[in-house]
Amino acid sequence: MKLRKLNRALHRDLGYIFFAMTVIYGLSGIALNHINEWNPNYVIQNKEINISNTPLKHNQLNQEKVITLLKEYASGERYKNHYFPSDNEIKIFIKDGSININTQTGEGMIETSKRRAIFHQVNYLHYNPQKWWTIFSDIYAASLIILAITGLFILKGKNGITGRGAWLTILGTLIPLLFLLLYYWKIF
Secondary structure: OHHHHHHHHHHHHHHHHOHHHHHHHHHHHHHHHOOOOOOOOEEEEEEEEEOOOOOOOHHHOOHHHHHHHHHHHOOOOOEEEEEEEEOOEEEEEEOOEEEEEEOOOOEEEEEEEEEOOOHHHHHHHHOOOOHHHHHHHHHHHHHHHHHHHHHHOOOOHHHOOOOHHHHHHHHHHHHHHHHHHHHHOOOO
C-alpha cells in the first residue's frame, strides 16, 4: 500500500513541477512539426512597391537619397544600410527586414519580419540555448519517463494496468512501432 501511495505522490509532484515545461515543449513541438508550412519563429510580410522616378542612377543614390525614398515609399521603416548587388538593383536594409528595388523599372519588394509571440520564446527554449538549460531539459526528459511509468500504476482494477490500461498501453506502443515498420524499414 505504501508503494502505491509513493507512486501517486511522485507522479503528482512531477506533474506539477513540470507542467510549464510540458506546455513549452508541446507548443514548440507542434510548431516544429509544421515548420515546412509556416515559420514558427517569425511573421514574415512582403509588400510590393513601385518607385515612380525611374531609372534610378547608382551615383545619385547616396544615403540621404535612399532615406528620402524610404520616407516616401516605406514610411515608418528605419534605414540601416544599403548596397548594390547588381547594376540594376539596390538592397536597402531596414530595422526588421530589407527592401529590394530594380533601379531600371522601379519595382520593389519590402520584406519585414517580426518575432512571433509565444512561439519564438518556446522554440528558443526547445533548441537548448545554454548548457544549464540542456541539463534542466535532460532532467525534464528523465522525469517524463518517470511520469510515464508511474502513470501506468495510478489506477488499479479493471481500468488499471491489469485491465483496460494494458490494452491502451499496448495500442500506444504499437503505433510508433508500426510507424517504424512502415517508414523507417520500408517493410510495407
